[in-house]
Amino acid sequence: MTARxxxxxxxxxxxxxxxxxxxxxxxxxxxxxxxxxLAVVAVLxxxxxxxxxxxxxxxxxxxxxxxxxxxxxxxxxxxVAAGLVALTARRWTxxxxxxxxxxxxxGPVLALFAGYPAGWGTGLVTAGTxxxxxxxxxxxxxxxxxxxxxxxxxxxxxxxxxxxxxxPPPASxxxxxxGVQVSSVRGPDPEAAAxxxxxxxxxxxxxxxxxxxxxxxxxxxxxxxxxxxPGPALEVTQGDLVxxxxxxxxxxxxxxxxxxxxxxxxGEDGVAGMTQDAVxxxxxFEYRFRADRAGTYWYHTHEASDRAVRLxxxxxxxxxxxxxxxxxxxxxxxxTFGTALAVGDRDQPTTHAVAPGTPVRLRVINTxxxxxxxxxxxxxxxxxxxxxxxNGPGVLERVxxxxxxxxxxxxxxxxxxxxxxxxxxxxxxxxxxxxxADTPAPPVDTAAWPTLDQTRYGTPAPTPFDAHxxxxxxxxxxxxxxxxxxxxxxxxAFTVNGRAYxxxxxQTVREGDLVHLTVVNRSRDTHPMHLHGHHVLAxxxxxxxxTGSPLWMDTFDVQPGEVWxxxxxxxxxxxxxxxxxxxxxxxxxxxxHLAYAGYxxxxxxxxxx
Numbered sequence: 002m003t004a005r006x007x008x009x010x011x012x013x014x015x016x017x018x019x020x021x022x023x024x025x026x027x028x029x030x031x032x033x034x035x036x037x038x039l040a041v042v043a044v045l046x047x048x049x050x051x052x053x054x055x056x057x058x059x060x061x062x063x064x065x066x067x068x069x070x071x072x073x074x075x076x077x078x079x080x081v082a083a084g085l086v087a088l089t090a091r092r093w094t095x096x097x098x099x100x101x102x103x104x105x106x107x108g109p110v111l112a113l114f115a116g117y118p119a120g121w122g123t124g125l126v127t128a129g130t131x132x133x134x135x136x137x138x139x140x141x142x143x144x145x146x147x148x149x150x151x152x153x154x155x156x157x158x159x160x161x162x163x164x165x166x167x168x169p170p171p172a173s174x175x176x177x178x179x180g181v182q183v184s185s186v187r188g189p190d191p192e193a194a195a196x197x198x199x200x201x202x203x204x205x206x207x208x209x210x211x212x213x214x215x216x217x218x219x220x221x222x223x224x225x226x227x228x229x230x231p232g233p234a235l236e237v238t239q240g241d242l243v244x245x246x247x248x249x250x251x252x253x254x255x256x257x258x259x260x261x262x263x264x265x266x267x268g269e270d271g272v273a274g275m276t277q278d279a280v281x282x283x284x285x286f287e288y289r290f291r292a293d294r295a296g297t298y299w300y301h302t303h304e305a306s307d308r309a310v311r312l313x314x315x316x317x318x319x320x321x322x323x324x325x326x327x328x329x330x331x332x333x334x335x336x337t338f339g340t341a342l343a344v345g346d347r348d349q350p351t352t353h354a355v356a357p358g359t360p361v362r363l364r365v366i367n368t369x370x371x372x373x374x375x376x377x378x379x380x381x382x383x384x385x386x387x388x389x390x391x392n393g394p395g396v397l398e399r400v401x402x403x404x405x406x407x408x409x410x411x412x413x414x415x416x417x418x419x420x421x422x423x424x425x426x427x428x429x430x431x432x433x434x435x436x437x438a439d440t441p442a443p444p445v446d447t448a449a450w451p452t453l454d455q456t457r458y459g460t461p462a463p464t465p466f467d468a469h470x471x472x473x474x475x476x477x478x479x480x481x482x483x484x485x486x487x488x489x490x491x492x493x494a495f496t497v498n499g500r501a502y503x504x505x506x507x508q509t510v511r512e513g514d515l516v517h518l519t520v521v522n523r524s525r526d527t528h529p530m531h532l533h534g535h536h537v538l539a540x541x542x543x544x545x546x547x548t549g550s551p552l553w554m555d556t557f558d559v560q561p562g563e564v565w566x567x568x569x570x571x572x573x574x575x576x577x578x579x580x581x582x583x584x585x586x587x588x589x590x591x592x593x594h595l596a597y598a599g600y601x602x603x604x605x606x607x608x609x610x
Contacts, residue, residue, distance in 0.1 A: 003562030116483025232316030255279025267575025296388025393460025459550025501590025
């Protein structure tokens with residue numbers, strides 16, 4: 002609903018601007034009646050904007066701040082001025098109507114290009130630009146003010162002053178304070194762990210370019226781990242010490258390993274330019290961490306990842322409990338190659354032979370930049386999200402599960418005599434569970450099935466904190482698009498609180514703090530937000546509390562117009578990325594650091610988002 006109101010308010014602004022400017026054209030041609038009708042339309046559109054802004058305000062101040070402080074007052078003042086001019090000085094009616102049009106147009110322009118928050122600088126630039134356009138229009142209409150230089154100066158001064166105020170000061174994201182280098186915070190020593198009886202699992206991954214053939218025969222030029230896409234499946238047991246040696250054969254951009262969703266020590270997090278240097282061709286790096294949390298995860302490079310993950314530098318990580326469950330366990334990473342959606346390395350329908358009555362766990366991992374829609378043609382339970390089991394998950398039928406970019410879900414089904422089919426995006430990819438490969442299954446249209454409301458799914462259970470707890474630190478992240486400095490240059494960026502990385506203010510905490518994050522999406526894009534090194538507890542969605550199973554996540558979709566409130570305990574010291582996992586968005590500015598006091602990253606300006 003909020004996203005629709007945002008769009009309607011922009012459309013009302015466009016209509017108002019168009020009507021004012023058309024009225025100005027009619028007035029200049031001395032067509033007074035059409036001009037009057039169009040002016041009435043413009044005023045009605047302005048009133049509609051006001052009503053829509055009032056409705057938007059109920060969703061939060063973030064959605065209306067620029068409108069209430071800048072664009073609506075400007076539109077209202079110029080509309081009243083145009084009316085007064087039309088009544089008292091008809092000669093100048095056309096320029097006055099045009100100025101009202103320029104002011105009305107400022108609303109959509111700011112909404113699309115300026116973003117949140119609109120400060121004094123934005124207000125001055127906007128007002129000055131409207132004034133300057135008005136001066137030009139007035140002179141074009143034949144009016145020559147006696148003090149023309151002064152008038153021009155009066156119009157230009159707010160633009161210059163506002164631009165100076167609006168440009169953020171040079172700032173790196175290094176606000177964690179001088180102290181412990183995050184690169185020194187490493188996992189346990191393998192030799193010491195083995196000596197103390199801890200099982201050590203060793204893997205070696207080699208990053209290299211390769212031509213890979215999908216199941217359909219399509220050949221792709223890929224960046225791979227061990228010449229495969231996806232990379233080797235890493236499967237370990239809870240309690241193991243995981244040791245992975247990464248080697249780079251020929252990836253010129255460099256590579257790292259980020260353990261997506263696994264709360265590793267910060268020195269193992271794999272963020273190039275921040276926790277380590279990228280591994281260049283011919284180099285290697287050893288990662289080590291204790292697999293103390295069972296669940297479904299994945300790994301990928303975090304250097305030039307908007308390109309590198311798309312080309313194939315990713316793989317799966319599954320940590321199984323020591324008492325493994327009976328039945329069939331399938332890990333299903335989803336990835337798009339061009340227009341082909343593959344499940345693992347198969348871009349064609351897949352069938353797994355499963356005897357009737359066999360319990361099956363499907364671990365579905367979204368390695369793409371956008372969400373996927375999952376449906377199953379049979380009863381199922383959603384048993385885990387982002388590696389954490391849900392409490393009391395009920396049986397579901399004829400309902401879809403939304404899977405955000407970077408996120409994982411575990412689905413439990415029981416195989417029957419009739420096939421059970423997992424549909425991804427209503428049939429773009431399918432995985433079938435059947436007694437035999439040739440078991441027939443009727444076609445099923447899942448497009449109309451509703452999406453599961455995870456805020457109400459499952460059974461409530463005690464949590465270490467909730468929405469009413471006393472939080473030590475509170476941060477708000479307003480996600481938007483707009484012109485902002487990025488890497489020292491003005492760009493049309495994806496922004497957090499009006500700024501693009503690395504100019505976004507760091508979220509600084511102390512170890513042990515209880516932290517509250519409010520994430521607001523003012524933009525027209527979905528943003529799957531991913532905080533490294535921590536899981537967050539979902540508290541509220543659009544102001545409504547979660548009433549189902551506690552939902553612990555490391556990646557959550559903030560759709561247009563949505564407001565998420567989540568909490569976390571600051572219990573993993575370091576400096577961590579908190580970014581959109583649509584990796585193209587992260588590369589264009591939608592990233593911030595969460596830094597613990599007393600910890601310092603090696604570098605900040607060239608992280609490998």
